[in-house]
Each structure stands twice: as structure tokens, then as C-alpha cells.
Amino acid sequence: MNDTSLPGERTTRYDLGARLDTDYYAVFTDIDDADRAAWNRAKELVDEVAPLMRDAWDTASYPVEVVGRMGELDLFTDGIDHPDLTHLSPLGAGLVNMEVSRGDGSLGTVLAVQGGLALRTLALFGSPEQQARWLQPLARGEVLGAFALTEPDHGSDSVSLETAARRDGDGWVLRGAKKWIGNGASGGITFVWARVDDEGADDHGTVRCFLVEQDTPGYTGTVITGKVSLRGIHQAHIALDDVRVPQAAVLPGSRSFKDASVVLYSTRSGVAWSALGHATACYEAALSYSQQRMQFGKPLATFQMVQERLAQMLEELTAMQLYCRHLADLETSGGLRPTQASLAKYHNTRAARRIASTARDLLGGNGILLENGVMQHLADIEAIHTYEGTESVQALLIGRDITGLSAFA
Numbered sequence: 001m002n003d004t005s006l007p008g009e010r011t012t013r014y015d016l017g018a019r020l021d022t023d024y025y026a027v028f029t030d031i032d033d034a035d036r037a038a039w040n041r042a043k044e045l046v047d048e049v050a051p052l053m054r055d056a057w058d059t060a061s062y063p064v065e066v067v068g069r070m071g072e073l074d075l076f077t078d079g080i081d082h083p084d085l086t087h088l089s090p091l092g093a094g095l096v097n098m099e100v101s102r103g104d105g106s107l108g109t110v111l112a113v114q115g116g117l118a119l120r121t122l123a124l125f126g127s128p129e130q131q132a133r134w135l136q137p138l139a140r141g142e143v144l145g146a147f148a149l150t151e152p153d154h155g156s157d158s159v160s161l162e163t164a165a166r167r168d169g170d171g172w173v174l175r176g177a178k179k180w181i182g183n184g185a186s187g188g189i190t191f192v193w194a195r196v197d198d199e200g201a202d203d204h205g206t207v208r209c210f211l212v213e214q215d216t217p218g219y220t221g222t223v224i225t226g227k228v229s230l231r232g233i234h235q236a237h238i239a240l241d242d243v244r245v246p247q248a249a250v251l252p253g254s255r256s257f258k259d260a261s262v263v264l265y266s267t268r269s270g271v272a273w274s275a276l277g278h279a280t281a282c283y284e285a286a287l288s289y290s291q292q293r294m295q296f297g298k299p300l301a302t303f304q305m306v307q308e309r310l311a312q313m314l315e316e317l318t319a320m321q322l323y324c325r326h327l328a329d330l331e332t333s334g335g336l337r338p339t340q341a342s343l344a345k346y347h348n349t350r351a352a353r354r355i356a357s358t359a360r361d362l363l364g365g366n367g368i369l370l371e372n373g374v375m376q377h378l379a380d381i382e383a384i385h386t387y388e389g390t391e392s393v394q395a396l397l398i399g400r401d402i403t404g405l406s407a408f409a
Helices: 033-059 065-072 090-103 105-125 128-139 257-292 304-333 338-362 364-368 374-386 391-403
Strands: 145-148 164-168 171-182 189-196 207-213 219-223 235-246
Touching (some): 105 128, 105 257, 171 189, 207 235, 207 257, 304 338
Antiparallel strands (some): 219 235
């Protein structure tokens, strides 16, 4: 048969999605059966929905059916300690977070929002009646949950939130705006953090949390468009235009902004694990590519500069794994301090950025193709580097802890 292809026309496709289970220091070899089972369920999810999530990222659409599938696989409990939820150790929760983020960043954010933020808020602060109605539907992914703290003008300084809660008869009226709220326009429920505006009352000026059904009159969630990161989940701009809710909407356990901080401290650890998942995907893609890509008549992996880059990435990836493992061990022992979670988030998102950038460069022009994964992870890392506390805020929290002096303006 005559070869009719043009010289140089051959197109090579690379298999860069294979899971290599990189663990150079054997950090995760001694986990127990329950944690490994949860990790395996996360792998099952990633393998099952990978094509769907690739399309979702490309089209900036949110396939909400994956939320239900995650609930079926019992992936949302995120180490939350509650008698009505499956208990997952901090290590098991971290491994789930890592694996889901290794597969897809938007999927990792679904996990963080639905489980780490919404479900945790209800489990920690909700009334027995609120929990009886909503806890299992959230855990099963039957109802989508949102956590509304950040505002258009209050991101890093969310403690200064302006959304107001005013008593009115036997209920409350909420007025304000929120931004970057995952699941905030998806038809479920939103946990709205607001400042009590009631002159003369003992709780005037304090921050409380309210459970708001998204079909409540005055609640408008608008999907934020134009994102180049986390395109497979919808974040919303929420307008609360005199939203009237009953007294039963107040989460009785929420009494101050410190309660919101308790939730954020927990999810900060999750971001460190998520960064590890992204970095693992990028490193493994770069390693696979270097072994498959032929240049100058031999694989890229035979070149000294390529091996040095791979060694640099592995060095940082292993450090990230050690951070996460010890973070989980500290949390299990009850000895984890909030600033230790901040340090892990600070280190791991910065390291993930470097690994993703090196991997993108090593893939050359093929590195910007979505089909090869690295560019998508690089873009998604930019979001996790910012949310749950920016790099600068984490540095100030750590700096205050080690010096005893606050540098917050």
C-alpha cells in the first residue's frame, strides 16, 4: 500500500491521563482500609466522569448530575464528625480531595462547596430540625448547597461583610450582595452569612448564618460568566433584595464571624490537598509525555534538562505530600492549629503553580491543548490559590502567629 501522507503530517496523540500513583517517599502506603476505600471511590468517580468534565470545562457548563453521583459514592462528608454522616478520617477526606482534584479542578470545587462548606456549616451550627430536613439531601447530593460569605467589595476582608439581617416581626429580612458563590444559582439552598442590624439588641453587629432556599422571593443568583478557571462549576453573584425568612431559618449555633472562620479553617486544609491533586496530575502528565514524545530521534526523557525538571517537580510534589500527611495526622490527634492549615495552603498552592508551569513548558506547544490536561490544571490552580484566603492573607496570618504582631491594616 502506498503511503499517501505528507512529510511531517503525522499527528501523534499522547496518553497523559494515566494514573501513576506517584509516592516517592511512600507517604500514603500505610493508610487503613476505610480511608483506602474512600480513595478508591474517588478514583471510580474521576474515571467515570472524566469525559463529561472535559466537555463541561470546554463549554463552561455545569453538569449538576455529577453532584448526585458524588453523593451516591458518599464523597461529601469531608471528615465531618456527625452521628448521621459516614465518618471519614482527616487523611481519608484529604485523599478524596486530592484524587478528585487530580481528575478535575471544577469537580474538586464541587466537593469543597457541597461538603466542605455547606454540609459542614449545617452539621456544625444547624438546629435539629434543619439537620433533619437538609443534612441527608446535601450529603447525597440531592440538594445543592452554597456558602455565601464573600461579597463584591469584601473578599480578603470578609470579616467586614455588609449584608444585613434585620428583625421584622417573627422573622428576618436579609439585604445585601454576595459574589463568587459556588452553587449559588443552582436551585438549592444557600447558607447566607449576614450582620445583625438591630439597634439596642444584644446581638446588634454580630454575624449570624441563615438557611435560605434559593426560590425565596428577593433572592436572585446570577451565574458569573467569562471565567478562565473552574469553568465546570457555576459561581454566582447573589442579590438579596429584602429576602424575608422565618426565625427558623437562623442557624442557632452561629453567633459570630468566628463560627464562619471555623468552617474556613477546615476547608483551608482541603485546599492544600486539592493543590496536591492538581500538582500530581501535572507532574504525571509531564513524566508520561517525556517518555512518549520523540525529538531528535529519541524520547525527551533522555535529555539531561528534562530529567532535571522532572526531579525538581518531584521534589516539590513530595514536599506537598509530606505537608498534607502531617496536616492530617495533626488534625487526627486534635493538635492542628489554624495557622498550620494556613501554612500548608500557602506552601501547596504556590508549589502547585510552579509544578504546573514547569509541566506546561515541558510539553511545549502541546501543553496548551486542553486534551493534554496540564493547561486546564494550570488555570484551575489560579482559583484555588486565591480562594479560602489569598496568598497575602495566609502570609499575614502566619506572620502574626510567629511574631506576635499583627500587620493587618
